[in-house]
Amino acid sequence: MKILLVGEYSRLHNSLKEGLEVIGHQVCIISTGDYFKNYPADIKLIRKFNSGLLKKIKVGLYKFFNIDISSISIKNQFFNHKNRLKNYDVVQLINESPLGILPRHEKQIIRFLKEHNKKLFLLSCGADYINVKYAYDKKLRYSILDPLFNKKSNKKNLYAALKYLTPDFKDLHEFVYKNIEGVIASDLDYHIPLENHSKYLRMIPNPINTVTLEYQKNNRNSKIIIFLGINRSNYLKKGGDFFEKALQIIKEKYPDKVQIEIVENLPYNQYIKVYNKADIVLDQVLSYDQGYNALEAMAKGKVVFTGVEKEVVSHYKLNNTVAINAIPDVNDIVEKLNNLILFPEQIPLISKNARSFIEQEHEYSKIAKQYVTCWKNN
Secondary structure, eight states, X not given: OEEEEEOOSTTHHHHHHHHHHHTTOEEEEEEOOSGXXXXXOSEEOOOOSOSHHHHHHHHHHHHHHOOOHHHHHHXXXXXXXGGGXXXXXXEEESSSSTTSSOHHHHHHHHHHHHHHSSEEEEEEOXXXXXXXXXXXXXOSSSOTTHHHHTTSSOTTTTHHHHGGGSXXXXXXXXXXXXXXXXEEESSHHHHHHHTTOTTEEEEOOOOBOTTTXXXXXXXXXXXXXXXXXXXXXXXXXXXXXXXXXXXXXXXXXXXXXXXXXXXXXXXXXXXXXXXTTOSEEEOOSXXXXXXXXHHHHHHTTOEEEEOOOHHHXXXXXXXXXXXXXXXXXXXXXXHHHHHHHHOTTHHHHHHHHHHHHHHHHTBHHHHHHHHHHHHHTO
């Protein structure tokens, strides 16, 4: 099959491409690289006018004339490559707004892709209209919108998620759903809101490249290294404040037993170098399931604080600890860190469980085959 993957989040499409190529398919990725993370793409669209005087000009044009020159630039770059973006068997969008531009420009791009290729699919692996609405209606025990409900933040600061509820993005959502064969969820956080939707096909777990992400046998030094990587734009949405408060308590309590590493807004390649040394990785709080960063860390044998809620335990029939369920409670996080620090022999056991789980449920060529089957049958 000839496959076009549009957009990128957390290296998901890159890993899927690698898995698809292993099993003999031809794949092209077109994306902007997911902002500062700068993931690779076969066709890289450059997000311009994002600093200095040009950014000020961009903001002014948008404020007074509703003209977004960054969005126009990305749309134009896309159509400069239009001859390379035709005649694919499958096109998959990473999101309803796959390139992170204005809805009217996304619609032009999606309309072109629909007209010039055989099948169009959508992936739900991040905020979109359906899961944000589900969270906004408080249908989850906790969600990425808790900072809004708890008055830790406001609608402006959570615009990256809440924008999907605005009229323009709702219209984009409806346009996309009219044109796709169906939508696939990447984990239970996205599966639950989509259940029973007429366009929902199935959940396919995130693909993890277990060849490039080698298992790192736990060889602890005298101190346990705890790592927290902060993306300031989604700090509260990921529950970063719970982790930072817990780490302050742990740092004061165990100055001779732990080494704490906190980094912020690093490109992917630099981020990986720092967290490779860690024993424990703090990923996210406000999720039921593991996100992509958590899974990559688990593949390397890290003990990861992330979502491992009862729904995940039930779905995967887990009977051992593959990661630590991080809930929005500082004392609970502190207690779970305490347990690992006082009984460090648990760390290598969880490390091995984590790697085995990734190999069994997320290995990239197995996942690629699930995608191919789903695409062919719909």
